Structures are given as C-alpha cells and as structure tokens.
Amino acid sequence: MVLDLAQRISADYKGRDLVLIGVLKGSFIFLSDLIRQLTIPVKIDFVQASSYGNDTQSCGSIRLLKGVDLNIRGKDVLAVEDIVDTGLTIRWIIDYLMSFQPRSVTVCTLIDKQERREVDVPIAYTGHAAGRGFLVGYGLDYAEQYRHLPEIYHLNL
Secondary structure, eight states: OHHHHHHHHHHHTTTSOEEEEEEETTTHHHHHHHHHHOSSOOEEEEEEEESOTTSSSOOSOOEEEEOOOSOOTTSEEEEEEEEESSSHHHHHHHHHHHTTOOSEEEEEEEEEOGGGOOSOOOOSEEEEEOOSSEEEBTTBOBTTBSTTOSSOEEEOO
C-alpha cells in the first residue's frame, strides 16, 4: 500500500518542487515509510494541530501546536495525515497551508474514515478506507498510547 502511494506521488510530482508536510504526531511512521519509497526529491516539514486531546472524539476546536518552518510559497505541498476522520482538522490545516500561498495543497492519508466526515475534504491519495471503530497503532494513538504497535488495530473501550 505505501509503495503504491509512493509510486503514484512520484509519477504525479515528477519534475516539480514538492514539500511533504507531515501532520504530527500520528503521521510520522507513515511519512517515514512513504518518503523512503519515493523516487523524487522532496523537502519535509511538519505541522501539529490538536482536536482530540485524550478523548476518542474530536472536540471540534483546533489548536495549532507547531507551524511550518519551510518557505512553501509557490511550491506544491502534500499534507500527509495518519487518518482523516471528521475532516475538521485537515480542512483547518489545508486552509492554514494555503495562507502561505503555495502553488497547490493536496492531501495524502493512510486511513480515510469517510463515514464520520463532517466537512468536505479533497483527498488525493488514500491508503485504506476504514469503517467504524477507533484505530490505534502504526502512529495512531489513544491518549498518547499504542503508537508503537507495528500494525493498525481497533481499540475496544
């Protein structure tokens, strides 16, 4: 799955100035696997936003904890997310990134939970569509636990 995404991204952005923006903390494992499979040069930066805290549902209020450091003006930006759920956080991040006037902003997510979507979010690259349940592992957490698990699991609460 990661290799397939990397091949598609590499083909789509060949010869372009691409910056990958990892959404912390959840995307770091997925992003590291993804960049090792890319066949094009990229720059990497991170943003961190919070809407969950220690709960299993978004509180709807988004806080920026870490902003971009690289100059992304005029560049193609690919926001790399672990999971898109309600869409509120990634929509906020897209709007935030657009404020820096990049050439484009697209989204790559490991997991897309469309059933819980509250706002329309265009996702260019999806690793896996998931249904109900709270997922942990491979970077995804619950209250800062379970990120270390080597695969993705449903958390039974």
